[in-house]
Amino acid sequence: MRAVTTSPTPPSRPPDVDVVLPCLNEAEALPWVLARIPPGWRALVVDNGSTDGSAGLARALGATVVHEPRRGFGAACHAGLSAATADIVCFCDCDASLDPSLLIPFVREVRDGAADLVLGRRRPSGRGAWPAHARAGNLALARMLRRRTGLRLRDLGPLRAARREPLLALGLTDRRSGYPLQMVVRAADAGWRITEHDVPYLPRSGASKVTGTWRGTWQAVRDMSRVLAEAPVPEEARR
Numbered sequence: 709m710r711a712v713t714t715s716p717t718p719p720s721r722p723p724d725v726d727v728v729l730p731c732l733n734e735a736e737a738l739p740w741v742l743a744r745i746p747p748g749w750r751a752l753v754v755d756n757g758s759t760d761g762s763a764g765l766a767r768a769l770g771a772t773v774v775h776e777p778r779r780g781f782g783a784a785c786h787a788g789l790s791a792a793t794a795d796i797v798c799f800c801d802c803d804a805s806l807d808p809s810l811l812i813p814f815v816r817e818v819r820d821g822a823a824d825l826v827l828g829r830r831r832p833s834g835r836g837a838w839p840a841h842a843r844a845g846n847l848a849l850a851r852m853l854r855r856r857t858g859l860r861l862r863d864l865g866p867l868r869a870a871r872r873e874p875l876l877a878l879g880l881t882d883r884r885s886g887y888p889l890q891m892v893v894r895a896a897d898a899g900w901r902i903t904e905h906d907v908p909y910l911p912r913s914g915a916s917k918v919t920g921t922w923r924g925t926w927q928a929v930r931d932m933s934r935v936l937a938e939a940p941v942p943e944e945a946r947r
Contacts (some may be wrong), residue, residue, distance in 0.1 A: 728788030782887025828867030
């Protein structure tokens with residue numbers, strides 16, 4: 709089955725920026741998140757099988773809704789990327805842990821040609837914003853990434869911005885938790901300029917689907933470890 713996109717009204721002009729928001733039962737967080745989408749940008753809420761009315765609420769709040777029946781964080785992210793039409797595409801979690809308005813300087817950096825991929829380095833703000841086991845897993849992956857690519861990143865967080873066509877040309881294949889890492893690895897292999905900036909990380913709304921438990925965290929680490937074990941994509945295959 710393929711992703712299906714629905715919009716409350718046809719856009720009067722192409723969006724300046726598309727923001728992909730993977731969503732699985734995030735009705736509680738959606739009003740806060742969507743209210744912080746910058747003017748002129750389009751929110752692409754990718755519903756990944758919600759049962760709490762998230763899709764209908766997102767549409768009522770003015771977002772474009774993409775329905776992705778295949779479960780998986782990567783499946784939702786890639787469905788949003790495939791549905792995007794703006795030159796610059798951003799990604800942000802839909803659980804109110806990250807403020808999408810923080811993407812404004814990220815987009816400016818990409819648009820000005822100062823970077824090809826801009827990432828948000830999460831800085832916990834508030835008790836319980838980032839559990840110890842999730843931080844430990846993230847640190848382990850950052851170290852493995854450094855060995856694999858030479859990149860000295862501190863985080864592999866979901867807040868990010870890049871141009872749409874180059875992102876699609878990376879040929880991302882992971883459809884689970886490894887998707888964000890695969891994006892960084894393949895971008896590094898392709899010689900992209902990758903930058904990282906601190907962003908506040910708030911306690912999320914609802915229960916985490918990935919890093920809420922040790923088991924979920926280490927499943928994500930296993931997914932990402934498989935990505936790191938991939939051989940670099942030959943340059944001719946990326947053209």
